[in-house]
Amino acid sequence: MKLRFALALLVSKCVYYGMRLLGRRASHLPGYFAVRICPDYLRYVRKAKTVICVTGTDGKTTTANLISDLLTSIGQRVANNRVGSNTEYGIATAMTCSVNLFNRCKVDAVVLETDEHYARIVCPKVRCDYIVVTNVLRDSLQRNAHPEYVAGKIQLTDCPSAKLILNADELCSAQLLQQNARVYYGIARQPGDVGYPPNRVNDCPLCPQCGARLSYDYVRYAHVGHVHCDSCGFASPNADWRVTAMDAEKRTLTLLYQGEELVLPMTHDSLFNIYNELAAIAVMHEMGLSVDTIRTALEKTALTKTRFASEQVGGIEVVNMMAKSNNSLPVSMVFDYIRKKEGRKAIILALDDLDETKSSERIGWIYDTDYEFLNDDGVVQIIATGVRCHDHLVRLLLAGVAREKLVCGENELEAIEQLRTEGVDSVYLLHDMSSYPQSVTAMAKIREVLEGAR
Amino acid sequence: MTVEILYPELCNLYGDMGNMDYLRQCLAAEYHTTALGEEPWFVQHDVDLVFLCSMSERSQQRIIDALRPYRQRLAELMVQGKHFLLTGNAMEVFGKTITDGDEVIEGLGLLDVTARRIIPKRANSLFLGEFEGKKIVGYTSRFSHMESSLAPLFTVTKGLGRDENAAVEGVRAAGVLGTYLLGPLLVLNPDFTRWLLNELGAQDAPLAFEEEVRRAYEVRVQQFEGEIEL
16 A cells, blocks of 8 residues: 555656646646545645644635635645645645655645535544534535535544534534534624524524524524523533624734633634634644734734735725625625625625536525625615626515616626716625636726726 | 415525515515414415425424324315425425435325435436426426326426436426425516416416516526536
């Protein structure tokens, strides 16, 4: 087997460097060849001091990237799979990069974004020290069906030595893998939290212990918050890392950890990203890094640009945000984030797959998404564009958005020409994960329209 | 006119509650929502339409258990020709059995439907079919297939029907309309929704946002009739 592994590593390295020379990303194929030659490739790659797997429905890319960036910013050498694939082959590629040709580890840490379906395969093989499960929420119906199905898959992960980093406020993931040691993070009740699930989707209405209807102490989105069961006494777990206050202006988080109050930088003011940051803080602290070191790392790190970027054009703020389409809750969260922003807003929905003919993704997700959040006085225009613009238009009308606020056009650049330039304080371009390059072109068009109106 | 939506806290997957959102916009009716643990409205009252939509596989058992005490009343309503719209795997709840490996789950036994789970495989497909001469579009995404001697709801032009090779989809038994199709069905298919409204005696009720809904429908029919991966 050792010979087979050596051959797999050699081939994987050759493919990796060959593809890089050709200007390719080399995210998948080096790992593919490695695993094809040596099916147990991941078990034989020399383990780094720390191996972290980040899985879950939403936020795993952001969290894994954030952990990588934070560790890199304090001088650690990190291997990761951020260039692409989060399945076994992509992870094998990252592991190839973590060692030299003689299988000597050349990094301090490996951070692996891990597809929920592959966690049970990958985590034991890479002997991970920490498994971060960001959440288990409703996702693409075609890929992930429903949260019970996904949680059932993660539950099969047999990796008893790994410590779990879990969101105490999200019950579908908080209950996973009870045999593993765990650290919880969460956010205490905040202004704006409500006493009932505020979204169309709530995937955890019943007590996981006795099946009775849960009572909500507070909820901030979907079923995320703090619950208890009047019937059997079950309650959400207590968070070891608990945010007690968030100051969006000063960009700080106040946390309570083991009775001590800490103030740390906030990398982004959306709740989703605060949870992601908490996961990163918790895992870094578990690695033995001091709070001061974590603070220094956070001060040096900004969120990856493809997820959020803003600029001023002629006095109008233009924001380019990723909104993971086919996935209702993140899009609802983005809608919620925008509606709560001050001022008059125009929104461009460019959420779809780029080519309908090559995709069989369904549109049911838009009926799980809270388009009702856009039925708001502060939203003065919505441009629905892309191959499914007509579906978005119908959904917006059903959500009660006034017809006169709506523009619908398949061609994104043509539709943007109808962008309002008067009476608008900010423009939000919402694009899908796969359409970042197109969003750059769209941003240029928005600039052109706004500057042309000056 | 009375419409009852059963167990929406559990039966709400795949955006299928959009069917009721759309129906509410089209049809002025009394809408009753029944949660788990509550007595369904139909037990003590008359209803014109009962709606149950997609749920997780574990929830199928919960819903069967919840409805079993009212099986006789459901049978009466079905004989009376009351309408039931059962989307996604809700149809299986009303069937005879759901087989999952060695396990056989007893359904309500109100429809001649036997379902067979294919977990861990999933059946995903776009759907193009016909209903009374009109094109039907939608999607299916499920962990099971079914067999039935009942009349189908739709014929299959493209995509998955009752099982991998079936030329028909869903079931239709008097007022019971059962389909695996997701969409939401009523939003995606204005002709079918028009037919349902007429069936319910609401011939005068206009389709909400008809122009926009029809435009989306026409675009989708054109796409699905072309070269498209299922």
